[in-house]
Amino acid sequence: MTAYGFVLVSGITAGATYAAAGAAFGMVFFVTGRFHFAFGLFYGAAGMVTAWSASFLGWPVPLSILFGLVVGTLGGVGTELFVYRALDRRAAGLTLLGVFVASLGLVVAGEATMGLIFDQLPTFNVTLVPADGWRVDGIAIPYISATEFGVCWVLLVSLFLVTSRTHLGRQMRAVEANPELAANFGINPKRVILIVFAIISLVGAALGILEAGAVTASPAMGDSIIIYAIVVAFLGRGRSILTVGLIGEALGIVEALVGYQFGQLLQSLVVFVILFIFVVGVAYVPVMRRVRLRRRTAF
Amino acid sequence: MTAAADLPAGPPFLQVVDVTAGYRGRAAIRGISIDVGQGEAVGIIGHNGAGKTTLLKTVFGIIPPSSGHIMFRDKVQPADPLANIRDGLALVPADRFVFASLSVRDNLQIARRNALNAAVADESEQASRELFPVVWERMGQLAGSLSGGERRMLSIAMALMWQPSLLLLDEPSVGLAPELAERVFDALKFLTQSRGMSILCVEQNLPHLLGIVDRVYIIRDGLLAGEETAASLLERDDYWDLF
Numbered sequence: 001m002t003a004y005g006f007v008l009v010s011g012i013t014a015g016a017t018y019a020a021a022g023a024a025f026g027m028v029f030f031v032t033g034r035f036h037f038a039f040g041l042f043y044g045a046a047g048m049v050t051a052w053s054a055s056f057l058g059w060p061v062p063l064s065i066l067f068g069l070v071v072g073t074l075g076g077v078g079t080e081l082f083v084y085r086a087l088d089r090r091a092a093g094l095t096l097l098g099v100f101v102a103s104l105g106l107v108v109a110g111e112a113t114m115g116l117i118f119d120q121l122p123t124f125n126v127t128l129v130p131a132d133g134w135r136v137d138g139i140a141i142p143y144i145s146a147t148e149f150g151v152c153w154v155l156l157v158s159l160f161l162v163t164s165r166t167h168l169g170r171q172m173r174a175v176e177a178n179p180e181l182a183a184n185f186g187i188n189p190k191r192v193i194l195i196v197f198a199i200i201s202l203v204g205a206a207l208g209i210l211e212a213g214a215v216t217a218s219p220a221m222g223d224s225i226i227i228y229a230i231v232v233a234f235l236g237r238g239r240s241i242l243t244v245g246l247i248g249e250a251l252g253i254v255e256a257l258v259g260y261q262f263g264q265l266l267q268s269l270v271v272f273v274i275l276f277i278f279v280v281g282v283a284y285v286p287v288m289r290r291v292r293l294r295r296r297t298a299f
Numbered sequence: 300m301t302a303a304a305d306l307p308a309g310p311p312f313l314q315v316v317d318v319t320a321g322y323r324g325r326a327a328i329r330g331i332s333i334d335v336g337q338g339e340a341v342g343i344i345g346h347n348g349a350g351k352t353t354l355l356k357t358v359f360g361i362i363p364p365s366s367g368h369i370m371f372r373d374k375v376q377p378a379d380p381l382a383n384i385r386d387g388l389a390l391v392p393a394d395r396f397v398f399a400s401l402s403v404r405d406n407l408q409i410a411r412r413n414a415l416n417a418a419v420a421d422e423s424e425q426a427s428r429e430l431f432p433v434v435w436e437r438m439g440q441l442a443g444s445l446s447g448g449e450r451r452m453l454s455i456a457m458a459l460m461w462q463p464s465l466l467l468l469d470e471p472s473v474g475l476a477p478e479l480a481e482r483v484f485d486a487l488k489f490l491t492q493s494r495g496m497s498i499l500c501v502e503q504n505l506p507h508l509l510g511i512v513d514r515v516y517i518i519r520d521g522l523l524a525g526e527e528t529a530a531s532l533l534e535r536d537d538y539w540d541l542f
Contacts, residue, residue: 167412170405177398183361184390185457186381186413 005139007260008253013145015252016152017207019245021225022232023159024200026244029233031176032193035096037103038079039204039229040222041110046072046205047212047221048114051124064126065209072205073198079106080197085190107222114219128213144214151210153245155203160241162199172196231275311370312337312497313358313465318367320357321521326365327353328521335465340491340498342508342529345518346542351501352393354518355467358499359383359390371465384413389463393470393501396454399443403434403453406442410457419462426494427456430486448479455486466490468500472507480507487511509533 021043028036050068053059059067083106087098118124133142163169171192174182179189204222211221232251236244251274259267313335321327328350335341343351356362358369363378370376371386380390398406407424414420428435431452437445442453451471458466471487472480488511490496502508508515509529517525519542 167408170401170409173401173405174398174409177400178395180361181392181395181398182409183380184359184392185409186384187409188381 002138003260005137007256009139009141009145011253011256012249013148013252014256015249016149016156016245017210017225017248018228018232018251019248020152020155020159020203020207021229022236022248023156023241023244024203025226025229026233026236027159027163027172028196028200030237031172031196032080033096034080034084034193035100035103036076036079036084036197036200037100037226038106038110039076039200040224040226041107042072042075042079042201042222043204043208043211043225044217044219044222045075045110045114045208047208047217048118048124048219050209051126051212051217052118054126055124061126061128065128068209068212069202069205072208073201076197076201076204077194079103080194111219111223118219123216123218124212125216126209126212128210144210148210148214151206155206156241156245159199159203163241168192168195228271231271231278234275235278311335312339312372313499314370315354315358316367316370318354318357318364318369320353320362320364322353322362326521328357328518330367331518331521331523332367333516333523333526335497335499337464338491338495338497339514340487340500340512342512342515343499343501343518344503344505344508344515344542345524349518350521351518352469353521355390355469355499355501359388359467361390384461384463387462387464388467389458389461389465390467391454391458391469391471393473397442397445397450397457399441401442402438403440403442403445404438406453406457407434407438407460410460413461415461420460423460423462427459430459430489431456447474448476448482451475451479451483452486455483459490463496465497465499468498468502470501470503472502472504480504484508484511505532 021039025036025039028034028039046068049071050064053067054061054064083102084095084099087102088095091098129143129147131142131144133140133145135141163172171182171187174185174187175189175192182189182192207225208222211217211225228248228251232244232248235251236247239247251271254274255267255270258270311334315331315333318331319326319329331350331354333341333343333354343354345351353362357364358376360376360378360380360383368375371383371388374386376383376386398409401409411420411424414423433449434453434456437449442450445453455468455471466487468487471483475483484507487498487500491498491511498511500508500512509532512529515527515529515532516523517527
């Protein structure tokens with residue numbers, strides 16, 4: 001029972017991270033139409049510089065966190081300003097593919113550059129909260145897990161409030177629905193897109209810093225989160241951010257339970273199986289609807 | 300075509316002067332000059348691809364003119380929709396004219412932000428409520444779930460939110476049942492006659508258009524082919540040669 005409890009705690013913690021990353025990735029993908037694969041790069045960069053400045057340079061942790069947030073946010077905003085918009089200008093018809101390829105290139109180049117700057121196999125640690133935790137009915141709840149969970153849900157609720165309760169959120173949804181029409185109503189789609197990049201990059205940076213505090217920071221630490229973010233974003237498409245949060249949590253719990261029951265190998269497969277079922281389901285439902293309609297009209 | 304002397308005289312409110320504009324270096328309209336007086340309703344007709352929509356988009360500032368200029372209230376108009384909205388312009392496009400995935404309330408709220416202040420917005424809202432009551436009965440619904448006519452009414456209600464002095468309309472009757480189109484044009488007639496709003500309207504349905512405009516410009520292959528009064532057009536038996 002205690003083992004299951006611990007698995008559940010780790011699943012909920014990981015799920016909260018997947019949820020926040022998925023909400024952020026979904027926001028940038030659906031509002032701006034950019035397949036921002038480099039989200040993971042700036043997640044990693046924020047974690048790396050925070051851990052590096054705290055452990056190697058000896059900066060106070062709050063200052064290191066601020067540094068990480070600034071680096072991650074500016075990285076994302078800079079990518080939109082100087083890479084994606086340049087692609088827009090030169091090959092407007094190929095933006096989706098162009099952004100994806102450019103984003104992938106940025107990840108490869110960015111991780112290699114971090115490797116060069118911070119040495120060959122750099123790993124750094126930062127202590128965000130004390131290493132111990134609470135114990136409830138024999139189940140250990142580390143402070144860092146509680147912090148991760150709390151921060152992720154604060155981010156999710158904030159994103160939810162911004163998108164659903166503010167004029168900026170309405171502008172985002174207007175740009176998502178029809179950027180040309182949005183311009184007819186005095187909304188500057190480019191400005192809205194830049195704000196979306198700033199928001200999601202800040203969320204990504206915060207998540208990267210949390211991971212650097214929970215495990216160890218390394219240049220490639222954003223490689224796996226982006227896969228989870230994509231899965232959660234697509235599963236949660238058209239739903240509210242709070243529902244996206246629950247989808248992320250469900251994914252984290254299922255993944256942790258499968259890992260506990262069947263081992264690490266199957267655990268890493270779970271996310272792909274869920275994505276596969278979803279993709280097949282999305283393709284299958286309209287086909288079945290057509291078949292049923294044909295049968296009905298045949299009689 | 301009618302002589303210029305037959306046309307109603309009035310202070311030029313909007314002046315499009317020798318404007319050439321288009322997409323990616325290709326001119327869709329060339330050397331167009333038109334004007335609209337204060338409180339006047341003017342129509343634009345022409346065949347498909349003649350450049351009518353391009354002209355409206357250029358006036359609204361979405362497409363910058365490659366040559367010529369646009370004067371509105373004696374001021375050169377910038378190619379900036381937001382600045383033009385603040386100056387009193389509104390554009391209702393021909394298709395995809397509401398945010399389908401947003402509620403009617405959110406659509407109106409987006410438009411409301413362009414009003415000078417809350418009093419102007421409230422006043423516009425009240426006027427639109429009287430003109431299009433059905434829109435206000437559907438506040439919680441997604442705009443995409445409205446009928447074509449309701450969506451068109453919503454789009455005009457949105458454009459009226461900041462009390463524009465010049466309303467640019469692109470094919471307001473397209474896709475509407477005749478009685479709905481008539482309701483929309485009745486509302487437009489009310490706006491020009493009772494509220495003194497200027498209208499520049501692109502429309503293929505001439506009987507509807509001639510019911511609200513004073514003059515009509517004819518565009519053919521991106522060039523201004525002529526100008527006629529609504530009265531002279533109403534005397535015609537057919538309009539085929541105009542297109």
